[in-house]
Amino acid sequence: MNLISKILYRTQKISQLTSAIFGVFLGFLLILTSSQIFTDFKNIIHDSEQAIGSQFLVINKKISLLNTFNIGNSSFTESEIKEIKSNPCFKKVGKFTANKFEAQASIQFPIENTYTEIRTDLFLESVDDDFLDIKPKDWQWNIKDDEIPIILPNDFINLYNFNYAPGRGLPQISKSTIKMANFKIEIRGIGGNSFYRGKIVGFSNRITSVLVPYSFMEYANKIYGLNQNNNESLRIIVEAKNNELSNVQNYIDKHGYEANSELLKNGKFANLLQAILSIIAFFGVIMIVISVNSLILYIQLSITRSKFEIETLLKLGFSHHKIIQWYAYKIAFILALVYSINVIVLVFIKSKTNELIGTFGFEAPNQLNVYVLLSSFLILMIVWCFQIIAVYRQIFKLALPNKE
Amino acid sequence: MLKNYKDFSIRFDKIIPKPLNDVQLEDNIFNNDFTFESGKWYQLIAPSGKGKSTVVGIITGTRGDFHGDLFIGEINAVKFKYKQWSEWRSYGCSAVFQDLLLFPQLSAFENIFLPLEIQNADSSKRISNSEIELNRIKIKGWADKLDISNKLDQPIFKLSHGQMQRVAILRALNRKFKWLIMDEPFSHLDELNTSIATDLIINEAKSQNAGIIITSLNSKDLMSGFELITI
Numbered sequence: 001m002n003l004i005s006k007i008l009y010r011t012q013k014i015s016q017l018t019s020a021i022f023g024v025f026l027g028f029l030l031i032l033t034s035s036q037i038f039t040d041f042k043n044i045i046h047d048s049e050q051a052i053g054s055q056f057l058v059i060n061k062k063i064s065l066l067n068t069f070n071i072g073n074s075s076f077t078e079s080e081i082k083e084i085k086s087n088p089c090f091k092k093v094g095k096f097t098a099n100k101f102e103a104q105a106s107i108q109f110p111i112e113n114t115y116t117e118i119r120t121d122l123f124l125e126s127v128d129d130d131f132l133d134i135k136p137k138d139w140q141w142n143i144k145d146d147e148i149p150i151i152l153p154n155d156f157i158n159l160y161n162f163n164y165a166p167g168r169g170l171p172q173i174s175k176s177t178i179k180m181a182n183f184k185i186e187i188r189g190i191g192g193n194s195f196y197r198g199k200i201v202g203f204s205n206r207i208t209s210v211l212v213p214y215s216f217m218e219y220a221n222k223i224y225g226l227n228q229n230n231n232e233s234l235r236i237i238v239e240a241k242n243n244e245l246s247n248v249q250n251y252i253d254k255h256g257y258e259a260n261s262e263l264l265k266n267g268k269f270a271n272l273l274q275a276i277l278s279i280i281a282f283f284g285v286i287m288i289v290i291s292v293n294s295l296i297l298y299i300q301l302s303i304t305r306s307k308f309e310i311e312t313l314l315k316l317g318f319s320h321h322k323i324i325q326w327y328a329y330k331i332a333f334i335l336a337l338v339y340s341i342n343v344i345v346l347v348f349i350k351s352k353t354n355e356l357i358g359t360f361g362f363e364a365p366n367q368l369n370v371y372v373l374l375s376s377f378l379i380l381m382i383v384w385c386f387q388i389i390a391v392y393r394q395i396f397k398l399a400l401p402n403k404e
Numbered sequence: 405m406l407k408n409y410k411d412f413s414i415r416f417d418k419i420i421p422k423p424l425n426d427v428q429l430e431d432n433i434f435n436n437d438f439t440f441e442s443g444k445w446y447q448l449i450a451p452s453g454k455g456k457s458t459v460v461g462i463i464t465g466t467r468g469d470f471h472g473d474l475f476i477g478e479i480n481a482v483k484f485k486y487k488q489w490s491e492w493r494s495y496g497c498s499a500v501f502q503d504l505l506l507f508p509q510l511s512a513f514e515n516i517f518l519p520l521e522i523q524n525a526d527s528s529k530r531i532s533n534s535e536i537e538l539n540r541i542k543i544k545g546w547a548d549k550l551d552i553s554n555k556l557d558q559p560i561f562k563l564s565h566g567q568m569q570r571v572a573i574l575r576a577l578n579r580k581f582k583w584l585i586m587d588e589p590f591s592h593l594d595e596l597n598t599s600i601a602t603d604l605i606i607n608e609a610k611s612q613n614a615g616i617i618i619t620s621l622n623s624k625d626l627m628s629g630f631e632l633i634t635i
Contacts, residue, residue: 003517
């Protein structure tokens with residue numbers, strides 16, 4: 001039998017209390033959800049293994065009619081590259097080196113007791129290893145090697161498997177099968193010709209070129225290259241800062257360049273999402289302020305309504321600390337309830353958003369973000385302190401002899 | 405700590421209540437150096453508006469609107485902090501206020517039992533069931549004598565004013581105290597109940613070695629063994 005509670009509960013208005021609690025709950029839910037989703041997306045963006053997060057862009061100049069007639073120049077000059085390097089939007093800039101020699105690949109495979117050979121011209125490129133999205137273990141070459149490691153673009157193999165092969169009645173090939181295939185590469189140029197074995201060691205999402213190690217490219221260009229003085233780069237690759245992606249887009253537009261813009265769209269999307277979530281979080285903050293205020297008002301009102309009860313308890317010698325404690329416990333209980341229901345709802349919302357993110361091919365962490373949980377807990381503690389201060393002020397007024 | 409006090413005398417040192425500034429007062433309590441000796445019994449008699457309730461308010465620490473100093477033992481209570489006031493109210497003085505201050509949402513029994521719970525809330529040890537049972541029997545015995553035992557389980561608002569007054573008296577008795585302060589406690593009681601209640605009060609004060617201050621309107625209900633003071 002807790003008589004104190006029985007006395008102080010009399011003046012509680014359940015409907016007012018629930019609406020005040022509901023306000024706090026909603027405000028908190030807005031903040032929690034938006035910050036959780038925000039951190040999820042930040043994770044995705046920052047995870048460079050995932051396409052949306054890749055900050056690498058391949059940039060080229062727009063090809064116009066002039067280029068077709070061989071009048072315009074579509075290669076980057078040294079000063080242009082220097083300017084790009086100096087722009088704070090970009091972390092790193094790398095040049096592509098193309099082959100200045102002729103290269104042909106051929107592969108033989110048996111069809112009906114005879115060997116059939118497929119031959120194709122090759123366009124090889126090299127880029128600094130820092131810009132690769134994969135690092136196969138065989139990715140090195142030196143002069144004595146007669147085997148050249150090759151990285152193919154993923155699109156290339158997809159194009160073959162899903163467009164070319166079905167149409168021609170050819171078998172589809174898995175990536176591991178391709179890696180096992182050995183084909184011949186013939187190189188021709190000023191210094192004669194020579195044969196190498198080609199071996200595919202990996203597949204790149206980032207770069208749509210047939211890539212060979214830079215050491216090989218340098219060597220082969222020197223020995224067989226036709227146009228030794230031409231060191232122009234037609235394409236460059238840059239690493240852009242994530243939060244600068246819109247500036248990057250502006251820069252590219254301004255200079256009349258082109259980029260694989262899908263990535264930039266993703267970057268823009270991330271920025272947009274961030275903006276939307278910030279707005280939601282902002283309203284969440286406003287809602288919390290308002291609803292916490294209404295909770296404080298509710299409690300002040302209920303203390304005012306309980307003035308007779310509190311004064312009488314004080315006159316009977318009940319300590320004001322105990323009364324404040326009573327209110328502090330009740331408020332703590334309310335806030336703990338709000339917090340735990342919020343976390344449960346947040347887990348539910350998160351599983352739904354994860355599904356949604358999953359349908360776009362991305363993966364968000366399954367567990368809730370610890371910092372989101374901790375910081376929201378901290379906010380609740382601060383709210384609690386505010387409430388207690390409000391209670392203190394009111395009850396202290398009643399606890400001393402009335403001087404008026 | 406108030407519990408360690410030896411002397412619980414209450415001294416009015418040049419106290420003048422602000423509302424009574426322009427009222428002609430007999431100079432025995434107010435504007436004087438007057439001491440209620442600890443353990444003694446006092447009856448204050450005065451017509452309305454002469455400051456009986458003010459005395460009660462000043463002693464119980466609900467009113468601070470006066471000039472002068474109030475000493476409890478050797479300590480100046482004007483400088484009491486929150487903690488000391490709540491100690492004084494819970495261990496020092498037990499009061500029946502003129503407006504009774506019963507909780508309408510509680511039953512008569514719960515109202516009488518409440519001080520025990522309040523004193524226990526401070527010492528943070530729970531009241532055992534046997535203590536509650538003992539107290540229930542004690543309350544039942546008092547209520548029998550005052551003829552309200554059939555009202556004990558009723559909510560307060562269903563009781564008549566006289567019955568409420570008896571509940572308030574029992575609430576004041578049902579605890580430890582050094583002083584019983586009673587503001588016109590018998591105003592709605594018949595003579596029989598008044599004398600029974602007086603006996604209860606005196607017995608309880610004797611067993612606790614406590615002082616009593618009772619106020620009443622006129623001198624026809626003089627009580628034996630009480631020092632008479634007219635304001």
